[in-house]
Amino acid sequence: MSLNIVLFEPEIPQNTGNIARTCVLTGSRLHLIKPLGFSLDEKHLRRAGLDYWKYLDLSLYDSYEELREKYRQGTFYFSTTHGKNFYHHAKFKDGDFIVFGRESCGLPDEIRNSNAERCIRVPMIKTSTRSLNLSNTVAIVAYEALKQLNFPNMK
Numbered sequence: 001m002s003l004n005i006v007l008f009e010p011e012i013p014q015n016t017g018n019i020a021r022t023c024v025l026t027g028s029r030l031h032l033i034k035p036l037g038f039s040l041d042e043k044h045l046r047r048a049g050l051d052y053w054k055y056l057d058l059s060l061y062d063s064y065e066e067l068r069e070k071y072r073q074g075t076f077y078f079s080t081t082h083g084k085n086f087y088h089h090a091k092f093k094d095g096d097f098i099v100f101g102r103e104s105c106g107l108p109d110e111i112r113n114s115n116a117e118r119c120i121r122v123p124m125i126k127t128s129t130r131s132l133n134l135s136n137t138v139a140i141v142a143y144e145a146l147k148q149l150n151f152p153n154m155k
Contacts, residue, residue: 032059064111076096077096077120
């Protein structure tokens with residue numbers, strides 16, 4: 001296991017499908033925190049993930065608290081536009097968790113505020129728009145973490 005990608009209450013099936021595909025091809029585990037904005041059987045989700053679903057290491061949780069309780073000893077990073085630290089300054093280790101928020105509003109203030117020192121962000125120009133697409137952000141941050149780990153088990 002190299003990375004754990006966590007989606008907090010994802011809303012758009014195509015994003016989750018793309019992220020699932022990225023997880024399969026990077027050897028990362030995907031953790032989904034409910035409620036989901038779609039069914040796992042939805043055709044848009046399946047289409048975005050192509051035929052990679054059978055290879056996906058997937059875990060589902062009823063709440064963020066359930067995930068944290070299960071992985072009390074894990075190191076968690078939180079990707080948010082409100083993060084003080086750039087994503088490439090994080091010192092990722094094997095087995096770390098990277099948490100990404102909802103497409104519409106990101107992570108709840110409570111999670112961000114209680115983990116401020118581990119909040120990371122992808123830099124963007126100042127604009128009136130919100131943020132990069134979730135699946136693009138996951139890929140950027142995941143590949144930085146994997147680079148720091150010397151791309152384990154990857155060719």
